Amino acid sequence: MSEFKGTKGKWIFDELNFKVKGSGDVEGMTVIANVSPKMDYSRGSGTQYANATLIATAPDLLEALQCLQTAIRYAAENNTLHVIDKQDIDLIDAAIKKAIGV
Numbered sequence: 695m696s697e698f699k700g701t702k703g704k705w706i707f708d709e710l711n712f713k714v715k716g717s718g719d720v721e722g723m724t725v726i727a728n729v730s731p732k733m734d735y736s737r738g739s740g741t742q743y744a745n746a747t748l749i750a751t752a753p754d755l756l757e758a759l760q761c762l763q764t765a766i767r768y769a770a771e772n773n774t775l776h777v778i779d780k781q782d783i784d785l786i787d788a789a790i791k792k793a794i795g796v
Contacts, residue, residue, distance in 0.1 A: 698756060701726055707750040712742065714750045747795050754789035761785060 703717035705726060714727040729746035761782040769775055778786075 698753065700753075703753070705750040705753055707743075707746045709743070712746060714746055716753075744795060748793050751789060751793040754785075754792055758786040758789040 701716035701724060705714055705716040706723075707713075707729075708715050712729045713725050714729065715723040716726050717723065727746070727749050729742050729749070761778065765778045765782070
């Protein structure tokens with residue numbers, strides 16, 4: 695499995711400043727993306743908020759996809775049905791819920 699080359703660790707959406715942040719050197723956080731609520735007046739800040747939330751979920755979604763990839767690869771190589779662990783299913787469910795704002 696290839697290693698993620700972006701900012702390591704969890705990413706969060708700083709709702710006050712409309713910035714997606716991750717682990718870093720400055721006050722423990724680094725800005726990954728600025729998401730201005732004024733970028734597109736036709737859609738409003740609700741859309742910008744949803745976009746920023748999805749961006750902040752990227753590492754979680756990548757981890758969930760990697761779990762699925764491992765299970766599918768195992769099943770294909772062994773010509774068998776591989777059952778995904780409950781812990782992995784929980785991780786996948788949590789990533790999807792975070793991405794869609796549930």
